[in-house]
Amino acid sequence: MMIFREAFTKPYQAKPVFWPVFIVATLAAIVGSQAVISASFSMVSQCCALNCSPRVKIVHTSSRIYGQIYIPEINWILMCLCLAVTIGLRDTNIGHAYGLAVTTVMFVTTCLMFLVMIIVWKQRLIVAAAFLAFFGSIELLYISASFMKVPEGGWVPLTLSLIFLAIAYVWNYGTLKKHQFDLENKVSMKRLVALGPSLGMVRVPGVGLVYTNLVTGVPAVFGHFVTNLPAFHQVLVFVCIKSVQVPYVNETERFLIGRVGPKEYAMFRCIVRYGYKDLQQENYDFENRLISMVVKFVEMEGREEEMPSPVNKSTGEFEFSDVDVFDVQMPLFIYPNHETNLVHSLSDIQVAAPEDVPPSVDASLQSESLQIMKARESGVAYILGHSYAKAKKSSSFIKRFAINVVYTFLCKNCRGPNVVLNVPYTSLLEVGMVYNV
Numbered sequence: 001m002m003i004f005r006e007a008f009t010k011p012y013q014a015k016p017v018f019w020p021v022f023i024v025a026t027l028a029a030i031v032g033s034q035a036v037i038s039a040s041f042s043m044v045s046q047c048c049a050l051n052c053s054p055r056v057k058i059v060h061t062s063s064r065i066y067g068q069i070y071i072p073e074i075n076w077i078l079m080c081l082c083l084a085v086t087i088g089l090r091d092t093n094i095g096h097a098y099g100l101a102v103t104t105v106m107f108v109t110t111c112l113m114f115l116v117m118i119i120v121w122k123q124r125l126i127v128a129a130a131f132l133a134f135f136g137s138i139e140l141l142y143i144s145a146s147f148m149k150v151p152e153g154g155w156v157p158l159t160l161s162l163i164f165l166a167i168a169y170v171w172n173y174g175t176l177k178k179h180q181f182d183l184e185n186k187v188s189m190k191r192l193v194a195l196g197p198s199l200g201m202v203r204v205p206g207v208g209l210v211y212t213n214l215v216t217g218v219p220a221v222f223g224h225f226v227t228n229l230p231a232f233h234q235v236l237v238f239v240c241i242k243s244v245q246v247p248y249v250n251e252t253e254r255f256l257i258g259r260v261g262p263k264e265y266a267m268f269r270c271i272v273r274y275g276y277k278d279l280q281q282e283n284y285d286f287e288n289r290l291i292s293m294v295v296k297f298v299e300m301e302g303r304e305e306e307m308p309s310p311v312n313k314s315t316g317e318f319e320f321s322d323v324d325v326f327d328v329q330m331p332l333f334i335y336p337n338h339e340t341n342l343v344h345s346l347s348d349i350q351v352a353a354p355e356d357v358p359p360s361v362d363a364s365l366q367s368e369s370l371q372i373m374k375a376r377e378s379g380v381a382y383i384l385g386h387s388y389a390k391a392k393k394s395s396s397f398i399k400r401f402a403i404n405v406v407y408t409f410l411c412k413n414c415r416g417p418n419v420v421l422n423v424p425y426t427s428l429l430e431v432g433m434v435y436n437v
Helices: 018-049 073-089 092-120 126-146 155-184 190-193 220-228 288-299 320-325 361-378 397-413
Strands: 203-213 230-242 254-261 267-275 380-390 428-436
Touching: 018 230, 018 254, 073 092, 073 155, 092 203, 126 428, 155 380, 155 397, 155 428, 190 361, 203 361, 220 230, 220 380, 230 288, 230 361, 254 288, 254 320, 380 397
Parallel strands: 203 230, 203 380, 230 267, 380 428
Antiparallel strands: 254 267
16 A cells, blocks of 8 residues: 555455356355255255145155255256346345345244244243343344345345245145045045945946045045946045155055945045155055055954954044054054065965964955955056135135135146156046035
C-alpha cells in the first residue's frame, strides 16, 4: 500500500491461478453434493414408507447396511433443479438461497436434538431446554439475517420446500382417504357366509390371488369384481404385502396364513413379509412358495395343539394387532421338522402319503390339499385394484382440486403397484374402481 497507493480499493492482487482453483472447487462441490444427494434419497425412501411420497424405484446398493440406496427419479430431479437454479440466478444471489437452507437445517436439527434428549436420552427437561435456548438463540440470529435476503435469492428454498410439502401432504391425504374407504366398504363376512360355498357365483378352476392393503376383512375390490363378473377361481387367496426394515426375511417367517370363512369356501388370507432386499429379487418364485405354504397350512391345521393359530375360527380374521403383524422377529406357524429349502417348482409341493399322515390330520384336509394343487395346475391369476380417487360433489374447492387434479396427476405419473410387486403381465387382471372420498 505504501508503494502502490492507487491500489487501496484492491489491497490483495494475486496472480491468477484459474485451473488449479477450478479443479479443487469442482472436487469440493462433488464431495459436498454427495451428502445432499444421499440425504435426499434417504428422505424420499422414508416418505414412501410413510405414504408421504409417490412410489418411486428404490435400488438398494447394499445387502448389509440399510439405507444405502439409489433413486433414479430423484437423481434426475436434483440435476434439473441444480441446472435451473444455476442458470436462473447466474450471480452471487445463489449464496443467499444456500445460506437460508443451511441455517434452517441447523435450527431444525437443534429442535430434533431437544426431542432426542428428552425421549431417547431421558434427560431432564431443564437441561434440554437450556440446550435449546443456547444453541437455538444463536441459530435464530443467523436465520433472521438469512430472511433479509429472501428477495435476493432466499425465496428459492422456500418455494421448493412449499412445493414438496404440498406434494407430501396431498399424497398422504389421498392415500389415507382411500384406506378409510376400504375399511368402511369391506365385504361383510355374514354376507359371504349367507351366499354358501359357491359364494353365489361360478367357481372356475384355478387360483386367484387378490392383492389388498387390508390385513383383516374382505376388500371392497373383491365385491366390486364379483358384482360385475359373477365368476371366480376355485381357490381364493387375499394377499397383503408388508415390508420390514431388514435386508432378508427367513422363509419360515415370510408367510402368515389364515382362513377366511369356513373350510368349504376355499378362501385364505396370506400376509407376506419382505425384507427390503428381497423385493429386488426378480427370480423369486412367488407362486409356488405361496401355494406350498397354503398346502402346509391346510395339512397342519388339524394340529391345533402344536400350532396355535392366530385366526378366529368363526370370522377367519387375525386376532393380533397390526404392530405384531409387522414385527419380523415374531415367528410364524412352527412346523415340526420344517425344512427351509426353497421351493423351485410345483413338484416340490407334495401331499403327505397316507402312511405318513399323523392320526390327528383328517382325510378331508388331504383332499383339500390335492384340490389346491389341482387348482394351481389350472393357472394362477393376479387380481389388483386399479382405483381412481374422486372427491365428493359436496367437497370444498380445495379438496376437489387436491384430489381430482394433484393426486390424480401423481397417481398417473408414479410407478404402478404391478411394477412394484413384480406381477407378471400375462397373469394380471386389474379391476377398475372409483373411490368417492
